[in-house]
Amino acid sequence: MIGTVRRSAGHGMAGTAERWTAIMGGVVLGLAGARRGDWLGLALAAAGGGLVLAGAGAVPLAERVRDAAAMRRAHPEPRTVQANVTIRAGREAVFRHWRNLSHLPRLMDHLDRVEVLSATRSRWVARGPGGVPVVWHSVIDKERPDELISWHTEEGADLPHRGSVLFRDAPGGRGTEVSFTLAYDPPGGAGGRAVAALFGAAPEQQAREALRRLKCLMETGTQPTIAGQPRGGRAPGDRKR
Amino acid sequence: MKALCWNGIDDLRVERVPDPAILDPGDAIVRVRLSSVCGSDLPLISGRMPTMKPGDILGREFLGEVVETGPAVRHRGRGDRVIVAAAIGCGKCRFCQTGRSALCDNSNPQPEWTESAYGHGTGGAFGSGHAFGGYAGSHAEYVRVPFVDHNGIRVPDGIPDETAVFVSGAVPTGFAAADMARIEPGDVVAVWGCGGVGQMAMRCARLLGAAGVIGIDRRPDRLEAAQMKAGAEPLDDTRVDLFDALQAMTGGRGPDVCIDAVGMTAEGTEGAVLRAMVACCRKGGTLSVIGDHAGHMDRFPMGAAVNKGLTIRMGPPDGRHTAERLFGLIGSGDLDPSYLMTHKWPLDDAARGYHMFRTRTDNCMRVVFAP
Numbered sequence: 001m002i003g004t005v006r007r008s009a010g011h012g013m014a015g016t017a018e019r020w021t022a023i024m025g026g027v028v029l030g031l032a033g034a035r036r037g038d039w040l041g042l043a044l045a046a047a048g049g050g051l052v053l054a055g056a057g058a059v060p061l062a063e064r065v066r067d068a069a070a071m072r073r074a075h076p077e078p079r080t081v082q083a084n085v086t087i088r089a090g091r092e093a094v095f096r097h098w099r100n101l102s103h104l105p106r107l108m109d110h111l112d113r114v115e116v117l118s119a120t121r122s123r124w125v126a127r128g129p130g131g132v133p134v135v136w137h138s139v140i141d142k143e144r145p146d147e148l149i150s151w152h153t154e155e156g157a158d159l160p161h162r163g164s165v166l167f168r169d170a171p172g173g174r175g176t177e178v179s180f181t182l183a184y185d186p187p188g189g190a191g192g193r194a195v196a197a198l199f200g201a202a203p204e205q206q207a208r209e210a211l212r213r214l215k216c217l218m219e220t221g222t223q224p225t226i227a228g229q230p231r232g233g234r235a236p237g238d239r240k241r
Numbered sequence: 242m243k244a245l246c247w248n249g250i251d252d253l254r255v256e257r258v259p260d261p262a263i264l265d266p267g268d269a270i271v272r273v274r275l276s277s278v279c280g281s282d283l284p285l286i287s288g289r290m291p292t293m294k295p296g297d298i299l300g301r302e303f304l305g306e307v308v309e310t311g312p313a314v315r316h317r318g319r320g321d322r323v324i325v326a327a328a329i330g331c332g333k334c335r336f337c338q339t340g341r342s343a344l345c346d347n348s349n350p351q352p353e354w355t356e357s358a359y360g361h362g363t364g365g366a367f368g369s370g371h372a373f374g375g376y377a378g379s380h381a382e383y384v385r386v387p388f389v390d391h392n393g394i395r396v397p398d399g400i401p402d403e404t405a406v407f408v409s410g411a412v413p414t415g416f417a418a419a420d421m422a423r424i425e426p427g428d429v430v431a432v433w434g435c436g437g438v439g440q441m442a443m444r445c446a447r448l449l450g451a452a453g454v455i456g457i458d459r460r461p462d463r464l465e466a467a468q469m470k471a472g473a474e475p476l477d478d479t480r481v482d483l484f485d486a487l488q489a490m491t492g493g494r495g496p497d498v499c500i501d502a503v504g505m506t507a508e509g510t511e512g513a514v515l516r517a518m519v520a521c522c523r524k525g526g527t528l529s530v531i532g533d534h535a536g537h538m539d540r541f542p543m544g545a546a547v548n549k550g551l552t553i554r555m556g557p558p559d560g561r562h563t564a565e566r567l568f569g570l571i572g573s574g575d576l577d578p579s580y581l582m583t584h585k586w587p588l589d590d591a592a593r594g595y596h597m598f599r600t601r602t603d604n605c606m607r608v609v610f611a612p
Contacts, residue, residue, distance in 0.1 A: 088335050174335065205353065212362075216347040219333045220267075220388070221313075224350040224365060228264050229377045229385060232246030232256040233296030 081182045083207035088175040089218045091167045095146045097218060098165055098178075106217065107210040121154075138163075160185065178214065180207055243612065244298045244381035245591040250288040253592040258298070261377065261385035266313035269389035271305040271323060275406040276379040277582075277609045278302075278598045279327070280436055281533040284505045285370050286595065290535050292354070292370030300380030300610075301327035301368040302410030304402055307393065308383070316390045322402075323393040324409035325386050326560025329365040329376065332391025336364075343557035348387065349374040372535075380591055382612040394564045400571055403585070406609060407437070407578035409560060412567050415441025415502070417558030418531035422498040424449045431455040431487060431496035431521065432473070433514050435463040437581045437607050438531060439502035443471035446498070448575055455490060457483065462604035470580050487521045495523035504532025512538050519545050530555035584608035 087094055097103055101122050105111040112133065115123040120140040128134040142150040142164075150164035161184035168177045182203065216223050244258045261270055279302050284290035286299070307321040317323065329349075330342030337345050345364030349355070352362025354372040365387075368378020377384065386392055396405045415438045424430060430446040432439050435458035443454045456467030457476045464475035476486055487496055499518040505511055511534060518528050519542045528551055546553070570576040583606045586594050594608040 086335075088333065088338075208356075209353075212352065216331070220331045220347050222265050222267060224331075224348050224374065224387065225264055226350050226375050226377070228262060230242070230244065230258040230261050230381075231296035231298065231377065232244060232254070232258045233248055 078183050078185055081184075081203045081207050083180045083204070083211045084177065085208075085211040085215050086170050086175050086177050087215045087218050091146045091169055091176045094176045094178060094214070094218055095149075095167050097214065099143075099149060104210075107213045108206065109209075110206075122151075178211060180211055182207065242382035243588055244377075245300065245588065245610075246295075247286060247293045247297045247299055248295045251286060253286065253299070253595055255589055255591055258381070261381075261383050263309060263311045264385065265387060266311040267388050267390065268311045269307050269314060269317055269386045269393060270309040271303075271325065271384050271386050271389075271393070272308045273300075273303050273305040273379050273381060273384055273612050275305075275402050275585075275609050275611055276300045276303040276381075276588075277406055277410060277437075277607050278595060279410055280438070280504065281327075281369070282595070283599055284533070284535070286599075289505065289509075290370060290372075292372040294371060294375070297368070297370070297375065298377040298379075298381055299368045300378035300384075301366060302406065303367075303379035303384065304396065304406040304409060305379075305384070307389070310389065314389055317393045317395075321393065322396045322405075323386075323389075324396055324405055324560075324564070325367070325379075325384075325392050325394065326409050326413065326558075326564075327366045327369060328557060328559065329367065329374070329387055330391050330559075330561060332388050337391060340559050340562035341556075342391070342559045342561050351375065380588060380610055380612075382588070392561065394561055397568050397572065400568060401579070403582055403609075404571060404577065404579040405568075407441075407581055407607075408564055408567050408571070411437035411581055411607070412441050412576070412578050413560035413563045414438045414531055414558045415443075416445040416563055416567060417556075418442040418500045418502060418529050419445040419449050419451075420563075421531075421554040421556070422446075422500065422527045422529040423554075424451050424498055426450045427452045428497035429453040429455065429491050430498040430500065431457060431476075431518075432467075432500045432502055433457045433518065434502035434504075434532065435460070435467040435471075435473075435475075436502065437578075439463075439500075440466060440471050440581060440606075441576075441578060442500050442502050442531065443467060443473045444576060446500075447472050448570065451498075453490075455487065455496065460601055460604075463606065466580065466606065470577075483517060484521055491523070495521050495526065497523055497526045499526065499528050501528070501530045501532045505534055512540060516540070516542055519549070519551065522549065522551055525550045527552045527554060531558065581607045582609050586610055588612040 101114045101116055104114050110126050112125045112127050117123055122138050124136050124138060126134045137154040138151045139154055140149060140151045142148060146167060148166055152162040153160045161182060163182045166179040170177045213223060242258060242260050243255055246254055246256045248254055282299055285293050304324045307317055307319055307323060310318060328343035330337040330345040331347035334346040343364055348365040349362055351371060351374060356362040363373060365374030365376055367376050419442050424446055428451050430451045432443050435456045443456055446454050454473040455476055456473035457478055458464050459477060459479050464477060467473040468475045499522045501514055501518060503514045522528060583604060586608055588610045591610050597603055597605045598608050
């Protein structure tokens with residue numbers, strides 16, 4: 001049940017949310033006037049547009065890929081993405097959940113499955129742009145029980161990147177602090193594409209989302225959803241009443 | 242089923258929509274018996290709070306009967322008469338466990354809206370737009386209640402629906418305004434806004450030990466209710482100079498506690514309310530902000546607030562956390578919110594009801610829909 005709960009428009013909503021932020025962030029409260037339909041338009045654009053770059057003014061991914069060379073010049077250093085969350089659960093339980101890598105697709109929309117091959121090796125299958133599967137092998141290179149897991153893609157992989165998760169006791173008995181870090185080549189490079197495959201086009205947001213889901217699963221055993229709830233509104237010409 | 246849907250700015254229609262279904266094992270379906278309008282609905286309807294999508298069902302303050310529960314529900318069952326607060330809590334996170342369900346970490350399916358606007362995501366809420374998760378509201382025949390073990394509050398026998406329904410919204414909100422102000426014996430409390438929440442804030446301030454309560458509004462019917470039902474001294478700020486009047490009523494000290502029960506308005510006057518509160522409040526006094534706010538407020542008189550040593554408390558109430566205490570006050574006869582229901586209409590008339598509520602015609606305090 002839980003594993004099948006998926007958010008409908010993960011990264012797509014990001015664009016909408018950021019526009020909302022821009023609106024709430026200043027000027028426009030007094031504008032009072034999102035014109036009728038504006039928000040529907042945004043929502044449709046976000047949901048239907050598929051891979052839309054949050055934070056880059058809704059640039060379709062295709063354009064982003066085309067600009068890869070330019071991006072490489074602009075960001076020659078490896079990139080790091082980090083997300084942090086505090087979970088109301090013991091360090092051991094949270095560690096155990098993550099250490100079972102086959103759980104990870106529950107946390108990351110773009111990840112189809114992770115096959116555990118040995119104590120340290122695993123095979124990851126993600127749904128890349130356009131639904132094309134992207135496959136790579138990872139090796140856990142460091143593990144300290146209840147404290148740390150770090151891994152990297154195998155030597156010679158097309159899409160190299162590194163990841164780590166740190167688990168710490170929050171002060172005052174307030175649960176477990178989790179830090180999730182990914183390092184990869186600039187967005188235009190191969191590693192960048194792997195991260196895009198893994199996390200969609202807004203890695204920071206999707207890393208946060210992964211930790212949010214981990215927290216919600218650990219704390220409540222489920223994920224909140226509104227997918228499938230009733231709503232009104234009729235299509236043009238629809239006469240139902 | 243029938244439901245009141247938002248279809249665009251100021252475009253409300255009662256429509257036929259599918260019945261809600263259990264979407265998570267912790268859900269329940271509640272058959273709605275009464276569902277009240279709330280002042281916070283107005284900025285959503287008018288587009289001032291631009292987070293609605295066409296087809297969204299409104300309503301966030303309701304009472305009903307559990308008709309179906311998911312397999313993980315343990316403490317609520319078919320036939321339970323429940324109220325449900327607007328804010329949805331997961332019941333398990335640190336905030337839910339400490340009586341702050343409105344700050345829930347886990348109930349909002351799309352927290353990136355408030356995360357990017359406010360720095361951290363807020364919890365979900367019924368009928369409150371997509372920044373708060375986009376949950377379908379209660380102006381309908383049925384509503385799905387997530388995490389019902391936490392959010393469904395059983396109504397004690399002997400308290401009629403017409404009284405209990407307000408314990409899902411106006412009562413705990415007004416109570417929270419008075420409670421977080423930490424009223425001390427002898428304090429005079431001034432309340433801006435004599436709508437449903439303001440009325441309850443005034444009455445609760447009395448119950449929490451205020452020596453005097455002043456209700457500020459412009460509607461004669463609301464000022465009369467403040468005086469007759471909530472025991473307040475009414476003050477029409479269109480007829481007097483508010484600052485002078487409040488100083489005259491408090492020996493020049495100013496009110497010890499000033500409560501904002503106005504919040505966002507269609508006219509954008511919330512800044513004026515908060516600035517007046519800072520100016521009027523006594524030195525060392527407390528501002529308690531319970532009214533609905535969403536965006537920025539400019540020209541806040543920070544110098545006056547700091548140099549007068551004011552304390553500002555604010556935030557959304559946790560209706561679930563205080564319900565038992567409030568039902569106790571109702572049971573003992575100390576508190577009676579039923580007079581807020583100036584109109585009880587069928588759901589079919591909901592669009593007309595909102596027009597009446599918004600234009601404050603026919604002395605409407607709250608119109609409550611019975612599906």
